[in-house]
Amino acid sequence: MQRLIRGRINKLGICVILLLSLLIGRLVQVQLISTESFTKDHINLIEASVKQRTQSLIIDEGRGRFIDRNGLPLTHDYFPSVILFPFLNGLDWPKDELAGIVGMTTNEIDRLLADAKKPVVLSESLTEEKLEKVNELDYPGVVALYRQFKLKDNIAEHVIGMTGEDVETFLERYPDKVEKENYSPHTPIGVSGLEQAFDEIILPEGATKLLYHVDRFGGPLFGIDVRYMSPSNPYYPLSVKTTLDKDIQQVAEKVLDDYKVKKGGLVILDIATNEVVAMVSKPSLDSQSPLKGPGAHNLMLEPHFPGSVFKTVVTAAAIEENIVDKDMTYNCDLDIRGNLLKDEEKRMGTLNLEKSFAQSCNYTFGEIGKQLVAKDKEVLDKYADILGLTGTVGWRGNMFGFEDFIQIPAEKDNVIWTDANEKGVPLAIAQTSIGQKDVKVTPLAMANMMATIARGGKSKEVKLVSDILYKNGTSLYSFPEHDREVDKLSPYTVMQLQHLLREVVAADTGTGWRMRDLPYEVAGKSGTAQTGKLVEGDRELLNRWFAGYFPIQSPKYAMVMVELDVLDENNVSSVYVEMVQQLYKLENPER
Template structure:
């Protein structure tokens, strides 16, 4: 063979090898990515032409598929009798032919669509029967009584409520207000679905944010004093009876700024106040001074132990709450009151109360109760409770519990009193913007001697009370309603 023919043969061989390699790469290595691509309408049609598994609350579907006579064969539907779609939308999310998916519809898509490896035997069976594999049924941990109590108590005010079972980490309530209805976004009419999605995203009230775990994080205000008190008790240098400086006004070092108490006067008599009484009456000057004394490292470390700085899944992704590092004394004083650059989700503050309620053990929050085969009801998975961290000792948890009970008995949290039940709580009123009404906060648990529920509530910009808002007055009754709903079941 002469040289020109050899060159042609080599080039032909190389081109064949490249073609074979590229097609093999696409078919083998990129197959799943191409299959999952949002523009792959064939996959979407395939998914919607099989029965998508339901999302259930206490056995009742709040997201489910209904047979229809169109290209997609099944219409995704949200809500149930007495369980409005907008109340559960931040958790369920939506499944749309034009906008993809959100919430649990997104994070648990493989199970709901029937494509997850956990449904392997169903998929094999469907090959022989010629039927489409059905999606799994996902039972979530929400308590319908607690969920509706939270929704009704918020009464349309912007904000959020989270309730946890301190012993297991189960999310008993997760409400974000204002709510929104996923049904128009799930429409098979593409124009209707797209318009509904665009209206949701463009809404100035940001209903698309799940305020419980993400969106714009909030300064937690005085509810963060629980973390500061925990750091003091954990240091071994303080007890609930330790005397703190509590002047009417605290001059901050390195600046001309000052910190004052909400009532304008000093805390305690003689310029000093015990740690317990300081928490009960939410004394700003004593906690600001205490934070500076403890130091930036101790405060930052205690916040991290409670979960600040960490993003995690429940399986919805939870935005990381934050506590600033390397603060100077004035910044640290403000941070010790839950101001300056401290930011928290309502879930995070519910976790703080939950850890105290559970003797110092913080359980990992979880939304999934169990996953079952929707046809056979066979159990596929059932997440076990697991510890998130151990931020405080049992002794510290006991001391904080007693201090929080006094907040409700005769401190700033009396609005959450439940007859015959000891309630532990901390109020918060958080400044967040110049001239804006403060956010109203409340975090609590009950019964104090055998906790069944830990709650955090935030009402944005004081809600209906506006500039007259306080955490105890505005958010306290909401937390009470949720605690009663769980305790009275």
């Protein structure tokens, strides 16, 4: 019996020892090994412990910010602020002096602190001089500094993009940062737009916080002052300097809202630098579900049927290949199949190339297209490539630490043909030549084509970001201009294209007649494309375009406006006219 009892005691002792060993092991893991990355959720136990006994306020999230070409903030900015910690309520502190400095009454300050559960921020009408006076009070719980604030209005939301918490994606993108640098996988990351493209560059090294230790009742632990906790690197966070002009971007967004554009948008390029000055896509992002729904995509980076704007490519090819002259005429009473147009109002009579371009005669360009492809099956691809309507046109290349970096990763490829066999089908060639069939191009690429023509034929990649700046404003990296490695049109062809684009607006029967009499003279091309989408029985939705540049004497802006999936009525001309007028006002405020 004693042996049996002794055996049971031994077994129980072993179990107790094993249990104690497990508890000790767990304690070692919690206290020593996994203090900054506990469990599969990578919980930082030190931070969690600190949170239990401190009150804190984040001054700067630590993520890099985006600014416009003039240094104006697009996402967040820094404002002078006075921080009051909740435990001040009921204490005897220099409230009267603070009220005098910030221009408030003591009763107002008392009301703010009365039910405060977290630090109170005062930021109205504060100056640097006032901040200094507040800090001279030198009282625990009263701090004056510059605090980061997110801008109230979302500017260029599709361009800048969104951030969000995505543990799975974070671990996939940055496994080394979690394992070696103790990053929390709950750190917000870029999920769209420039936020996604530049995510690794502007990822926060850590937030800047004000910390104040409290007892278990929330009262202050005197003798321990407010701590300012920030990452050790004084050059971070970085700023991404975009090529956007904030004023122009805001005007463009307002104009599209005023004209109630439901689907479409516009792109404006600086012709000299080939940089995006403004880009607006409609519909807007859904704040509740930004990555889903009709507003989730930037439609200015997605390809759409261009219609007659594509005739610019056919015209360039025809002039360059010397298959047309000013005396050649075409029967514009016919459609691209050679049949008489049923609608008499659409019959234009016999026109030469210049008038066919101005009035957008489909028959002319269907015939020219067939003649070109009979000579060379790749000819439309060749000139579309020269003018930037194949592949993508956004800036890409090597920069520090990144090979083949793409500034605009959401940009989709432009398409001319989806089936090379159709290059031998006359009707398919004619349809392609008027920007239908399988032709789809992005508004960004179309704006780039107009900028290329306005520049005299020099083709460049489009930039959306010009510089990456240190926190103090000095340059870390500047993105150089990149010429596109394509053949160049002859000066004569470019000159003729410029003339024809101007005639679209200037000629009495030109399709761009509404662009006349503007403060900037406009050259451009309109386009109406069938989409194949039917509504209300047999009514077809259309894509409406106007792509051009201005002023023609000294081209500064290339602009494309497109409205997608509309019926006969559209806002394209009205929006284009309004934007030219608004740009003129911004450039000439005294007039």
